[in-house]
Amino acid sequence: xxxxxxxxxxxxxxxxxxxxxxxxxxxxxxxxxxxxxxxxxxxxxxxxxxxxxxxxxxxxxxxxxxxxxxxxxxxxxxxxxxxxxxxxxxxxxxxxxxxxxxxxxxxxxxxxxxxxxxxxxxxxxxxxxxxxxxxxxxxxxxxxxxxxxxxxxxxxxxxxxxxxxxxxxxxxxxxxxxxxxxxxxxxxxxxxxxxxxxxxxxxxxxxxxxxxxxxxxxxxxxxxxxxxxxxxxxxxxxxxxxxxxxxxxxxxxxxxxxxxxxxxxxxxxxxxxxxxx
Numbered sequence: 001x002x003x004x005x006x007x008x009x010x011x012x013x014x015x016x017x018x019x020x021x022x023x024x025x026x027x028x029x030x031x032x033x034x035x036x037x038x039x040x041x042x043x044x045x046x047x048x049x050x051x052x053x054x055x056x057x058x059x060x061x062x063x064x065x066x067x068x069x070x071x072x073x074x075x076x077x078x079x080x081x082x083x084x085x086x087x088x089x090x091x092x093x094x095x096x097x098x099x100x101x102x103x104x105x106x107x108x109x110x111x112x113x114x115x116x117x118x119x120x121x122x123x124x125x126x127x128x129x130x131x132x133x134x135x136x137x138x139x140x141x142x143x144x145x146x147x148x149x150x151x152x153x154x155x156x157x158x159x160x161x162x163x164x165x166x167x168x169x170x171x172x173x174x175x176x177x178x179x180x181x182x183x184x185x186x187x188x189x190x191x192x193x194x195x196x197x198x199x200x201x202x203x204x205x206x207x208x209x210x211x212x213x214x215x216x217x218x219x220x221x222x223x224x225x226x227x228x229x230x231x232x233x234x235x236x237x238x239x240x241x242x243x244x245x246x247x248x249x250x251x252x253x254x255x256x257x258x259x260x261x262x263x264x265x266x267x268x269x270x271x272x273x274x275x276x277x
Contacts, residue, residue, distance in 0.1 A: 066149025091160035098153025124264035138222035146228030173201030204234035241271035
């Protein structure tokens with residue numbers, strides 16, 4: 001929510017309108033926070049913000065900046081993968097590190113530091129072996145994307161996977177700084193995977209609101225890879241052993257839910273986690 005406050009301060013609209021937006025924002029938070037997920041709440045707030053600034057994609061410049069930063073690193077990251085002892089794990093960890101690119105919330109993020117840390121760290125929950133085995137068995141893979149910029153790191157991992165049946169999904173329209181079809185084209189994701197739209201402009205995966213094409217791919221997939229906290233919040237309540245979540249735990253709510261420290265990196269399939277407990 002802080003991201004909208006920061007952008008509102010810079011918006012070229014009268015002070016009275018800014019005050020009305022703030023009042024409406026607090027109303028949404030007070031009335032809906034306990035009834036809907038954080039990503040759904042963010043969707044409602046984005047619609048509210050658009051109505052005040054008359055901009056259908058208020059984070060477009062942020063997304064372009066994120067993509068450009070990640071693309072500038074792509075060559076060096078590819079070499080890290082190629083020269084590593086385990087290219088699969090290295091590419092997987094880099095994909096998770098890309099989850100830190102979230103300029104909509106933070107004015108800056110320590111991307112280089114996060115990359116170094118994830119490559120040196122053990123995963124707090126590590127189902128990477130099971131993920132690799134599932135990839136080898138699967139005929140159809142659905143990879144659900146998250147942020148712009150992060151999509152470049154996904155591209156690196158998907159290139160390493162080289163799975164002929166993999167489909168990558170983006171948001172159905174502008175949703176904060178999440179990747180859309182425009183970002184997939186811009187970053188070259190369309191050159192390494194078939195890309196589809198979720199059919200819904202929200203920073204999460206809500207199957208009840210997703211488009212028919214996305215629902216079909218979700219239903220028919222042998223394996224589902226879900227990136228980021230927003231998708232986790234939308235899918236975690238679905239008891240589905242096909243889903244692997246790849247993310248960095250960025251807040252206390254998620255870290256406490258997963259039983260890990262904030263800032264930790266995870267590859268988790270909840271059905272495997274429950275078997276261990």
